[in-house]
Each structure stands twice: as C-alpha cells, then as structure tokens.
Amino acid sequence: xxxxxxxxxxxxxSVLHRIDPLTKLIALLxxxxxxIGAPIDxxxxxxxxxxxxxxxxxxxxxxxxxxxxxxxxxxxPFILLPPVLFHLQRGLLGLAGDTAHLHLFGQxxxxxxxxxxxxxxxxxxxxVIGIASLxxxxxxxxxxxxxxxxxxxxAPYKYAWAVFLALIYVPIVQHETQIRSxxxxxxxxxxxxxxxxxxxxxxxxxxxxxxxxxxSTALSMEARGFGVAPQRAFRHDLHYPPHVxxxxxxxxxxxxxxxxxxxxxxxxxxxxxx
Amino acid sequence: xxAGGERLALAGxxxxxxxxxxxxxxxxxLAVHAGDRVLLLGPSGGGxxxxxxxxxxxxxxxxxxxxxxxxRLDGIDTTRVETSLAAFSSAVAIVMQDPESQIxxxxxxxxxxxALENFNLPQAEINARTDGVLVRCGMEAMRxxxxxxxxxxxxxxxAIACALARQPEVLILDEPLSNLDPAGCAEVxxxxxxxxxxxxxxxxxxxxxxxxxxxxxxxVVIVAKGRVLRDGPIRAVLCDVPLLAALGLEVPLFLQWAxxxxxxxxxxxxxxLDEAIEMVRRAGIRPSLPPAFRTARPVRAxxxxxxxxSGLSVAFGRRAVLRDLDFSIRKHDFLxxxxxxGSGKSTLALxxxxxxxxxxxxxxxxxxxxxxxxxxxxGQRDATPIGYVFQYPEHQFLHDSAAAELRHxxxxxxxxxxxxLLGEIGIADPACHPYELSGGEKRRLGVRATVLxxxxxLILDEPxxxxxxxxxxxIEADLRALHQNGTTIVVITHDMDLIYRLASRVMVLRxxxxxxxxxxxxxxxxxxxxxDLGLAEPPLRALQRAVMGS
Numbered sequence: 154x155x156x157x158x159x160x161x162x163x164x165x166x167s168v169l170h171r172i173d174p175l176t177k178l179i180a181l182l183x184x185x186x187x188x189i190g191a192p193i194d195x196x197x198x199x200x201x202x203x204x205x206x207x208x209x210x211x212x213x214x215x216x217x218x219x220x221x222x223x224x225x226x227x228x229x230p231f232i233l234l235p236p237v238l239f240h241l242q243r244g245l246l247g248l249a250g251d252t253a254h255l256h257l258f259g260q261x262x263x264x265x266x267x268x269x270x271x272x273x274x275x276x277x278x279x280x281v282i283g284i285a286s287l288x289x290x291x292x293x294x295x296x297x298x299x300x301x302x303x304x305x306x307x308a309p310y311k312y313a314w315a316v317f318l319a320l321i322y323v324p325i326v327q328h329e330t331q332i333r334s335x336x337x338x339x340x341x342x343x344x345x346x347x348x349x350x351x352x353x354x355x356x357x358x359x360x361x362x363x364x365x366x367x368x369s370t371a372l373s374m375e376a377r378g379f380g381v382a383p384q385r386a387f388r389h390d391l392h393y394p395p396h397v398x399x400x401x402x403x404x405x406x407x408x409x410x411x412x413x414x415x416x417x418x419x420x421x422x423x424x425x426x427x
Numbered sequence: 428x429x430a431g432g433e434r435l436a437l438a439g440x441x442x443x444x445x446x447x448x449x450x451x452x453x454x455x456x457l458a459v460h461a462g463d464r465v466l467l468l469g470p471s472g473g474g475x476x477x478x479x480x481x482x483x484x485x486x487x488x489x490x491x492x493x494x495x496x497x498x499r500l501d502g503i504d505t506t507r508v509e510t511s512l513a514a515f516s517s518a519v520a521i522v523m524q525d526p527e528s529q530i531x532x533x534x535x536x537x538x539x540x541x542a543l544e545n546f547n548l549p550q551a552e553i554n555a556r557t558d559g560v561l562v563r564c565g566m567e568a569m570r571x572x573x574x575x576x577x578x579x580x581x582x583x584x585x586a587i588a589c590a591l592a593r594q595p596e597v598l599i600l601d602e603p604l605s606n607l608d609p610a611g612c613a614e615v616x617x618x619x620x621x622x623x624x625x626x627x628x629x630x631x632x633x634x635x636x637x638x639x640x641x642x643x644x645x646x647v648v649i650v651a652k653g654r655v656l657r658d659g660p661i662r663a664v665l666c667d668v669p670l671l672a673a674l675g676l677e678v679p680l681f682l683q684w685a686x687x688x689x690x691x692x693x694x695x696x697x698x699x700l701d702e703a704i705e706m707v708r709r710a711g712i713r714p715s716l717p718p719a720f721r722t723a724r725p726v727r728a729x730x731x732x733x734x735x736x737s738g739l740s741v742a743f744g745r746r747a748v749l750r751d752l753d754f755s756i757r758k759h760d761f762l763x764x765x766x767x768x769g770s771g772k773s774t775l776a777l778x779x780x781x782x783x784x785x786x787x788x789x790x791x792x793x794x795x796x797x798x799x800x801x802x803x804x805x806g807q808r809d810a811t812p813i814g815y816v817f818q819y820p821e822h823q824f825l826h827d828s829a830a831a832e833l834r835h836x837x838x839x840x841x842x843x844x845x846x847x848l849l850g851e852i853g854i855a856d857p858a859c860h861p862y863e864l865s866g867g868e869k870r871r872l873g874v875r876a877t878v879l880x881x882x883x884x885l886i887l888d889e890p891x892x893x894x895x896x897x898x899x900x901x902i903e904a905d906l907r908a909l910h911q912n913g914t915t916i917v918v919i920t921h922d923m924d925l926i927y928r929l930a931s932r933v934m935v936l937r938x939x940x941x942x943x944x945x946x947x948x949x950x951x952x953x954x955x956x957x958x959d960l961g962l963a964e965p966p967l968r969a970l971q972r973a974v975m976g977s
Contacts, residue, residue, distance in 0.1 A: 372489055380545075
C-alpha cells in the first residue's frame with residue numbers, strides 16, 4: 154500500500170526524463186544562480202518559464218500543484234514579516250526604504266516598502282529554486298544520477314551513493330508519514346501538524362523508524378558487499394539523448410547567460426560590497 | 428567444496444550486545460557443512476536471529492558486542508585472523524527478518540542487481556542473473572516497479588530474489604516466508620532449496636511455520652535461551668513433539684496427529700501429511716481424528732449489514748489499486764481478506780477504516796454513509812467504533828509505555844489488571860517503551876490494546892505474523908472471545924489455519940477486484956482454485972479430509 158509521493162522520482166518517458174542527469178544539473182545550477190542574483194521581475198519570468206516546462210516533465214497537474222500547498226504558506230511569513238520588522242527597526246537602525254500606509258478594517262497599518270520588496274523577492278527566489286529542483290527530482294532516476302556522478306564527474310562511488318540514499322529516503326519518509334497519519338486518524342487522535350503535540354505524535358515515530366531503517370539499510374548494504382570492490386559495476390550504460398554534446402553546450406550557454414544576467418543586474422556586486 | 432566439508436563453524440561461542448548485558452548466545456557449538464539444509468527452531472527471543480547474524484559475519488563486524496569463542500569460515504578462524512566482511516559477503520548471503528528495512532534501491536530490478544554490481548561482476552552476467560531470478564521468482568511483471576509501492580509480501584519475495592541472484596555458497600534466511608501468501612511460499616521455497624542444493628552449498632533458515640516444506644531440510648537445530656538444545660537429523664529431532672510443544676514452537680499439524688496416534692512408538696518424524704498417514708497405517712493403527720483435531724466452525728449468523736460497500740474504487744495518482752468493489756459485511760461476520768501479495772488488501776482495509784477516501788463509490792457503516800473531509804472520513808466514530816491493528820504495529824503506538832498503550836481508551840483498568848494483561852502476552856515490564864519491545868511483543872501489544880476497546884468493527888492486518896505457536900494461540904483466543912462478544916472482525920492474513928479455525932467467510936482480492944467471496948466451508952470445498960488464488964488448503968482441513976478419506 155503506497156500513495157503517490159511528491160518529493161521523489163516519478164517514472165516516465167517525458168522529454169525531461171530523456172535528458173541525462175548531468176545536463177539537467179548544469180541547467181539547475183544556472184537557474185539557482187539566476188534566482189539568487191536576478192531582480193524580482195526576472196524571477197517572475199523564470200517562474201512562468203518553469204510552469205511552461207512542467208508539461209514536459211510528464212508529471213500530472215495534481216502532483217505539480219501539490220508542492221504549492223507548502224510553498225504558499227511559506228511565503229506568508231516571508232512576505233508579511235519583513236515589511237513590519239523593517240518598519241519597526243527603521244527608526245532604530247536607520248534601514249533604507251520609506252514607510253507606506255495601508256488602510257484596512259478601519260485601521261491604519263504602517264509598513265516598510267523596502268521590507269515588502271525584500272519579502273517578495275525571497276518568496277519568489279525560493280519558489281523558483283524549489284520548482285526547478287522538483288522538476289529535476291521528478292524526472293531523474295537516482296540510479297542514473299549516481300552513475301553520472303561516478304562515470305562523468307569521477308566522484309567516488311561511496312559518496313555518490315550517499316546522495317542516492319538521501320534521494321530515495323525522501324519518498325520512504327513521506328510514505329511512513331502517510332501511514333502514521335492514517336494510524337492517528339483511525340485511533341481518533343486529533344492534532345495540528347504544526348503544533349508541538351502534532352510533531353511529537355507524527356514526527357517522532359517516523360524519525361525513530363527512519364533511523365532504525367537507516368541502520369538496517371547500512372547493515373543490508375554491507376552484507377551485500379557494498380564497498381568490497383574498489384570499482385563498482387553498473388548494470389546499464391547511461392542513456393544519453395541524441396546529440397548530447399550539442400545539447401549540453403546549449404544548456405551550458407543558457408546557464409552562463411542566466412548567470413550573466415544575474416551578475417549584470419548588480420545584485421552580486423551589492424552583496425559583495427555589503 | 429565436496430558435500431560434507433565444513434563451511435561455517437562456531438565453537439564455544441558467547442555473545443552479548445554490551446559488556447554488562449546478559450548473554451544472548453552462550454556456549455554455542457554449531458557446524459554447517461556443504462550439503463546441509465538446516466532448519467533453526469526456537470521460541471521468540473531465544474537468540475535465533477543473533478545466531479544468524481554471527482553466521483553471516485555481521486556480528487561483530489557491523490553489529491557490535493562482546494564475542495568470545497571461535498567462528499570459522501572455510502576453516503579460517505575469523506576471530507583470530509583479521510577477516511573483512513568482504514570474505515563473508517562473497518560467500519554468505521543473508522535475508523533478514525524485516526524485508527522492508529533491507530531494501531536499498533528504487534526499483535525491483537535495481538535491487539536485485541545491487542549486490543552483483545557491488546562485486547563488480549561483468550555487465551552481461553549482472554543482467555543475465557537479474558533477468559533469470561526475476562523470471563524464476565515470478566517478479567518479471569514488476570521489474571520496473573518502485574519498491575515502496577510493493578506490498579509486504581512482495582518486498583519479502585524481492586529480498587529472497589536478491590539473495591538467490593548472488594548464488595551464495597551459504598544461504599542464511601531469517602523468517603523469509605512469514606509475509607508470503609501460500610502460493611508464494613510454494614513457489615519460492617523450492618528455489619531456495621535448489622540454490623542451497625548446489626554442490627558445496629549450504630543453508631540455514633528459521634521459520635515458525637515449516638509444515639509445507641519440512642522435507643526440504645536435512646537437519647534441525649533448536650536454540651532456546653541462547654543455547655543449542657538439540658542438533659540432529661530432522662526426523663530424529665522432530666520426533667520429540669513434547670519438547671517442541673513445551674518450547675511453544677509451532678508443530679506441524681500432521682506431526683502432532685502422528686504423535687497423538689503413535690505416541691512413543693513414533694521413532695522417526697513424518698515430514699508430510701501423506702507420510703504421517705502411511706506411518707500410522709504401517710503401525711497397524713486405523714487413522715482417526717482425536718477431539719483436538721476436530722473443529723467447531725463458527726456459524727454464520729444471518730443479520731443486518733454493518734458495512735455496505737458500493738462501486739468502491741481507490742487510485743493513487745494514475746495507479747488504480749481497488750476497482751469497483753461491491754460487497755457488504757454483516758454484523759458478527761468474521762471475514763478473512765486474502766489474496767496475492769499486492770492485490771490491494773491493506774488499501775481496502777484502510778479505506779474501510781476511513782483513513783483513505785475512495786476515488787469513486789462509497790461506504791455505509793451501520794446504515795450511515797461515510798463523509799470525508801480532507802481525504803479522511805469524519806463522524807461515525809463514536810456511534811460505531813472501529814479498531815485497527817496495523818501490519819507494522821509501531822505505526823499505531825501513541826504512548827511512552829506499554830501500560831499507557833493499554834490504558835488508551837480504557838482508563839478504568841487498574842495497575843494490577845494492566846500488569847496481568849501485559850504478563851499474559853509476555854511483557855514483564857509495564858513501564859517499558861513500546862518501541863523497545865521485540866517485533867513479536869509489539870504485535871501482541873498492538874492486538875491486545877485494540878481488542879480491549881471491544882470495537883464494533885475490528886480490522887487486523889497480519890496479526891499472527893512472526894508469532895510462535897504459544898503467542899499465536901494467545902492472539903487467536905483474544906479474537907475468538909471478541910467475536911463471541913459481538914464484534915465484527917475483518918482480518919488480512921495468509922494463515923490458512925487461522926482462517927479455517929476462526930473465520931466465517933473468505934473474500935479473495937486479485938489486482939484490486941473481488942474474485943471470490945464465500946463461506947469458509949464452501950470456499951475450501953473446491954481445492955482446484957486455491958493455488959490459482961494464491962492460497963492453500965488449511966492444514967487442519969487437509970488432515971481431516973485425508974484421515975476421513977482413509
């Protein structure tokens with residue numbers, strides 16, 4: 154019995170599935186640097202571009218929308234708190250930005266326009282990086298990623314497997330959480346996920362089982378000869394899309410352009426200066 | 428290695444997990460020779476799993492502890508000579524008790540190839556062995572399946588397939604069949620025996636229920652309280668039925684019957700039902716059924732429906748798990764939900780309990796339709812309480828002590844009653860944390876805590892998994908009493924005897940649809956379909972039929 158997982162590989166044969174892991178990692182690197190460095194409106198365009206790329210991942214709309222149930226609540230404190238905090242600290246610390254006023258429910262709320270801008274930027278950057286990473290996660294088989302790291306990036310296979318285990322543990326932990334949540338429901342336990350009691354009831358058993366499972370998995374790996382041979386075979390050769398060299402060059406060029414845009418926007422200079 | 432050559436040998440072996448902890452193994456002498464197929468028996472907590480980990484080289488190389496004595500692998504004393512785990516892992520393959528926690532990869536075929544890749548075998552050989560074992564173990568159709576979508580039984584089959592693909596010289600298996608459906612056992616066990624039967628190979632296996640494949644073993648070792656109590660040819664050791672019963676071990680029914688008929692005249696244990704009947708006949712005794720081998724079948728009382736399911740379908744993403752089910756469960760039914768591993772039994776049970784919302788169709792409980800909020804059934808609970816025992820009981824524990832688990836929903840129980848109730852299921856310390864209990868104790872605590880609530884509908888997922896005979900009898904007694912008091916019970920199980928002794932009705936699922944639904948007697952009357960449905964005739968019924976027929 155297993156329900157659909159959000160934070161894990163989705164089997165498929167979409168355009169993104171057919172692109173090799175290293176090419177996708179180059180693209181992801183470009184997007185992450187761009188998201189951190191580029192101005193807010195550029196990140197808005199990037200978010201739109203990622204939405205446009207979603208159909209090429211083969212992931213259904215429901216799965217694509219599910220992470221937003223986490224991302225949007227995360228936005229709220231990021232967007233609401235900085236305007237208030239910046240406003241409160243403006244007089245004390247002399248922070249930049251002017252104060253604006255919002256008339257709501259018959260009350261006058263003062264907030265920092267700079268703070269609001271700052272909060273929205275963080276939310277947008279987080280969303281771009283989150284969605285881009287999920288697109289890679291959904292369409293990249295962890296085995297291919299390991300193989301790519303070992304054969305192309307020449308990473309020691311034991312380290313590459315550490316990445317693999319981290320990736321496959323996410324759906325396992327999600328599955329464990331689902332079952333525990335079923336059990337709490339059936340036993341009539343009411344709790345809020347974000348409360349201390351909810352964390353104790355939901356997270357502690359999942360952590361306990363996950364830790365024990367981690368130990369058993371290590372035991373099982375060693376018992377099956379993991380680390381015995383200096384080199385490790387792979388069952389299949391990596392599958393590359395046609396003209397992979399050309400594709401990688403194009404993706405690398407786009408990544409460099411994105412990084413260039415981020416640098417040109419001056420944000421990195423500001424960060425370095427500050 | 429010629430047959431009879433020593434592969435693994437333990438001499439004067441003591442082991443404790445910590446220096447000041449009691450010894451788990453004490454003075455163990457055991458040699459495994461090429462050609463040996465050893466059945467390791469013993470009560471729960473007697474040291475079997477620890478002994479297997481020593482044989483596989485995991486103790487003390489990965490699992491720490493204080494070890495004294497010698498462990499020889501192919502003649503080399505590995506406690507004196509620095510022997511890496513590599514030496515063990517290339518010669519010895521182990522299948523551990525919990526199949527779920529030994530899975531490492533994401534898909535079935537990757538999991539099978541994992542060890543072969545570790546040993547850096549040529550790619551062609553890895554693929555040939557992987558493909559071969561997938562076909563032999565009946566897993567070809569699920570080769571690309573994601574491992575976390577597999578049922579418990581499928582995971583167990585996968586763990587066995589992984590070990591077989593390695594073609595080990597010594598195969599060690601810790602309760603490898605406890606989660607498999609009867610058809611799965613019948614399919615996998617000959618493959619295990621075939622691998623272990625190769626020239627120079629050996630096998631050591633623990634199993635509670637070995638009645639269906641006793642003849643595949645050559646030798647039995649009984650371990651209790653960390654010591655070897657008996658070690659000898661299978662027919663000689665199994666002859667001591669009173670000892671097996673005194674240790675709380677599951678004695679095959681045909682062996683109990685042969686012992687009841689022959690008494691001390693039984694000098695060699697039969698290994699199959701046919702052998703038992705033949706042995707009794709040869710002794711000049713007319714086969715008959717003593718009272719203990721007759722059944723008082725529960726009568727299916729006609730009453731109104733408690734649960735009504737109509738057009739029920741459940742899908743996770745694009746994967747349909749249950750398809751258009753229509754059935755009802757009457758009050759006081761004892762329904763056994765069976766079928767191949769992965770047929771959707773656990774999903775149906777969770778849907779009946781209201782934890783999963785159907786994609787289509789609906790459920791009515793005591794005439795009231797389920798309502799759902801955020802994918803969960805709401806209301807209903809107070810009017811018609813539902814109890815549920817999970818396949819892995821850790822999921823359901825809420826409290827920090829075994830006593831508090833029993834008190835959940837039963838605050839009226841006194842300390843004395845709690846101590847007695849826990850003592851009955853082998854838990855001596857009421858204050859111990861449920862997670863610190865052994866697997867068997869956790870399961871018994873989960874069952875007992877739920878049974879105490881006397882719910883109107885009780886759903887149990889594999890309640891007797893991994894239990895020895897004594898504890899299995901305890902669980903059965905709890906269920907029988909609860910049923911007699913009016914609780915409607917739905918049990919998912921592969922234990923055919925439990926079904927035959929307790930259930931009033933059997934429903935079989937296959938690929939998410941109901942393929943059979945009948946009263947128990949009627950269901951088992953036609954044996955021809957059983958294997959096709961992944962089932963087997965209950966041993967008690969087979970014995971009754973064979974004896975009456977003879």
